[in-house]
Amino acid sequence: MKELTYAEAINEALDEEMARDDKVILMGEDVGLYGGVWRTSVGLQQKYGIKRVIDTPISENSFVGCAIGAAITGLRPIVEIMYIDFITLALDQIINQAAKLRYMFGGKVKVPIVIKTTAGAGKGNAAHHSQSLESLFCHIPGLKVVMPSTPSDAKGLLKSAIKEDNPVIFIEHKLLYPKKEILTEEVIPLGKAKIVRGGTDITLVATSNMLYKAMDAADILKKDFNISCEIIDPRTLSPIDFEMIIGSVKKTNNALIVHESNKKAGIGTYIASIVTENAFDWLDSPVNVIGGLDCPIPYSYVLEDAVIPSQDKIINKVKEILEKG
Amino acid sequence: MKELTYAEAINEALDEEMARDDKVILMGEDVGLYGGVWRTSVGLQQKYGIKRVIDTPISENSFVGCAIGAAITGLRPIVEIMYIDFITLALDQIINQAAKLRYMFGGKVKVPIVIKTTAGAGKGNAAHHSQSLESLFCHIPGLKVVMPSTPSDAKGLLKSAIKEDNPVIFIEHKLLYPKKEILTEEVIPLGKAKIVRGGTDITLVATSNMLYKAMDAADILKKDFNISCEIIDPRTLSPIDFEMIIGSVKKTNNALIVHESNKKAGIGTYIASIVTENAFDWLDSPVNVIGGLDCPIPYSYVLEDAVIPSQDKIINKVKEILEKG
Amino acid sequence: MPEKINITKDLKVDFFKQMYTIRKFEEKVKELLPLGLIRGATHVYIGEEAVAVGACSALNSDDYIVSTHRGHGHCIAKGGSLKPMMAELLGKETGYCKGKGGSMHIANVDCGMLGASGVVASGIPIATGAAFSSKFLENKKVTISFFGDGASNNGTFHECLNLASIWKLPIIFICENNGYAITVPAKISTSVKDIAIRAKGYDMASAIVNGRDVEEIYKVTSDAVRRARDGKGPTLIEAKTYRFEGHWIGDPQVYRGKSEVESEISRDHLLDYEKKLVKENILSVSEIGSVKRKIEAELEEATQFAKESPFLDASKVADDIFS
Amino acid sequence: MPEKINITKDLKVDFFKQMYTIRKFEEKVKELLPLGLIRGATHVYIGEEAVAVGACSALNSDDYIVSTHRGHGHCIAKGGSLKPMMAELLGKETGYCKGKGGSMHIANVDCGMLGASGVVASGIPIATGAAFSSKFLENKKVTISFFGDGASNNGTFHECLNLASIWKLPIIFICENNGYAITVPAKISTSVKDIAIRAKGYDMASAIVNGRDVEEIYKVTSDAVRRARDGKGPTLIEAKTYRFEGHWIGDPQVYRGKSEVESEISRDHLLDYEKKLVKENILSVSEIGSVKRKIEAELEEATQFAKESPFLDASKVADDIFS
Ligand SMILES: Cc1ncc(C[n+]2csc(CCOP(=O)(O)OP(=O)(O)O)c2C)c(N)n1
Ligand SMILES: Cc1ncc(C[n+]2csc(CCOP(=O)(O)OP(=O)(O)O)c2C)c(N)n1
Ligand SMILES: [Mg+2]
């Protein structure tokens, strides 16, 4: 039983999978000698050589495409995009190639590629280094999307992602890297949500770093208002574990979804909508969604704080929902 | 009063705006001498010269970026991306620059750029020439998204888009170009939906080419089942005219949203969710969404037909909703 | 140009057969399209046959190629069979991609043809990745990445030439410079006359070849293949070629003069090569006739097969997304 | 290198002042960051001052520049004021971007500085567009696009050099080649030693300059500016430079040896230029002293201003998205 940070847990998953399968390679900017700006690949180039851990030029679309080409010809590449904001440069290869190659070729190829990257605001990095773009990938058929919130989930899900024969977008959160936990060492299958905390009055579905805000909010709601929240972390956003979420909502009869990305055309309102379609008669109140403010991420901390969903916002919304319901 | 096709209406809007304002320029692949593969810029290079109507190399990210740079320094560029599928190559400039420049610079610049492109399946062009990616843009703060369904709307909205000082993604539908209509010659403001047909039993919100499937379905629902559908075309998808949509749902107490793009993390479930949040007590049934099948667009017409929302699917869903409700 | 490479009689016959097959295949496509049997954007390779044939003949059957939106010729030259090709173009279950891909996504992974692609220049990274694999796996495979003059203005061209150079990948970039990108002439969109010169920006070997001369293409490609297999890195080859047809069936071709097109078509390398084989006593006129008839018959058979094949059932539309 | 360009004494003094201002500004940034007054990724320009100063001095005040993630030096050299710059870095309402942009988005549109950008190479198209505007409007403005060696491997570099060449735009592409992209040395990521050679792929004029020699940079840029203004098209200038500091504050710099860094820093162009001014009798030692003290005082004032300025109120966070 060892305590590891989220970054170390990811590093361990990479290490174990590279040790297990010599077709697994890692490429990206600064992932090699330096071990990645998020420190998730520390020591790997030293251990597995420059052949398997490769520092790339700043050519996002092409090194992702190169990894896709390698994936259909026998390798199992993991690609790091330093910030999810730069993945915009690689979307042609991700959306038009990775997600579609197998289908377009009638099932003749497999595309075992993991694209790992980091999302989220909170570090004063402003509009080009703080976005949460997971919803873009959830919208595209042919991609799986994973967003772990804990060190154990990060490790267990990354190991599953690397073993997966289909493209996986693996989205870390930059505020979570220092988060510590004693690892559970489970292998966590893609597509399975987790009930983080049982409850009876409302279901809170919270992704990535928002899980912690939801938990803090739930503590206060319990203590000060005797409201019992059931908290679910979907962990995989595509495909999403609707069985667990809908099951919970049928029990609590109320739901609130919280994510950091924008609400508009996002994954939250999709969850809300599917839950509503399937549990309408169980609902005491409309399923609500809190997302980041509909605004680029500003630099100053005063402004940055104002765009990220806050504990207070969650508390107020839960109270509003239950009063109305 | 003249009858024009959708393509001709767009051409006329471009022509009138270029005549009105000599800072309006048009750039894109094959838009010049040839007049655009969709024939929407026929005659414009001949009329306004190669200085204002420019054939570009196949460099989507850079000619879009170039247009953005031109927009912040005094021009009003319109850029054509031949198929929306290729806009994936330009998303860095659209998402990180066009949508954010004004905000990042504290309001110091304007970004009057229109990106016109075409979406949709139905022509046997397969996975790289058939997508409906409007939801990606709706998710990004700082962009406006327009999707006209009729020649009059196409012209009226394009004229507004060109006059707009902010970036607009203007999405045509490739099956609509030959569609004819006597033009109403209104200037149509961005952000205003339209009640295409009044009704009492259910609100159908249908975008782009799906409007016609919804109208056909409504005809049959009326004739065969005496179900009266109110049909709304949002026309602008971002910002969206919730006032009109919610107003209608409060009257009909039921709603179905139909679009061609995928349902997952798309604009449809966002509409559904906001409607539900705001009209929950008026709803007799959960707001439902029909989107394209969660699948890349296949080539054969048998398969292609199976992925696009059909009239039958709409009819059956409406019946199911009203039976349950 | 490397002179030492010897071209056997059999190979010459093979060149002719392949070029003729491509020509006839594309003529059949032109015939079936207006009938609605083939749908959607479809780009034929007539005029450019020598490039695919010369280049792919320099490869082993397990080497890789990555094609473009104009992929039928590459597919045939890399060993594709006419039946599943034609069936794919007719959208049938018996096609290479079960009718899911069509013309712009034709692929025959089993013979190393890793697919056409509808997005211009998007195959270049995929090809670079295939070459990356081969180097990594030390399997001595070589990859050819085909793309057009228009594609050479796209960012991925630049990024991948850089990647291939720094990683010394076993890849050959073949630019099929036919002078146009749809209606846009290279001279208004491309800052250099010879795209081959761009190799200098990546410290890469390069060559310009006559895209109508199948033997020259074969020789220059063979040389590049040998160097790639020997670990000596990538090459950029520019083939000067010409598209005899419009970009699409019915293209009014406002962007190029009738006389230009006629003069280009009048220099038909396929006719020339036929004459050359006769002159070199490799095939007699009557042998050529029977080669042609055999190919035409095969093509008829393939067309028949495609027409008679069933469509994949709509219930299977969502299969093959994930493995 | 064009010899005819004359550099006045005043201009030389100005070069020194600007370089010294940048150096001191960045040292102040290094001081404020660990205090938490400046947050987020912040990249200082120490070691590269001569490039921005030499290049921007060749421009008129209404010409344009587009910067990179390492933008403070460019902003100062293009006429930015220290108060709103420092205020921006401290996230204050009085900053150039009201605290919405910060270090990586610093912009001063009024003096033609069209912004830093957090996405590497993404400013190149914006700059190309500014040059497009100027040509279109016939206003004779010239644009400089700054970017790094790392950025030169990105597709937009290629696409925009092609665009600028075919459209003969009044733009100067200045590659600040400091040998590294974060921790990745150019020699493992960039296929050519001299990025300037890439100009050949676009039929573009090019030059390599010593990035520590402000006068050489000024002269070469002036020449390119004159050609651009005269409608003679774009130029690619590669400035060989060196980043004295880590990529970020606290960077352990595992990717380059201590001795390399020490030897590079020991050749400090700022000290050298100071000596040169004295030697050329342009400024006396005591005059230099007072120039320095004046700049330092201004900087203190700016820092004080920034510290005392209020944050933009959170209620205004969603303003400025649309006009
Ligand atoms: C990224 C992208 N942009 C635009 C298109 C539309 N398009 C299809 S073919 C073509 C021209 C390609 O020119 P070239 O690369 O020279 O190949 P050629 O057709 O001449 O063989 C264009 C612009 C596309 N398919 N992909
Ligand atoms: C598209 C993109 N990829 C990666 C990064 C992360 N990043 C920030 S600075 C940098 C290095 C840039 O190197 P170079 O262009 O040489 O500029 P320098 O920092 O040396 O001045 C990288 C990779 C980024 N900001 N944008
Ligand atoms: Mg071409």
Ligand SMILES: [Mg+2]
């Ligand atoms: Mg650098």
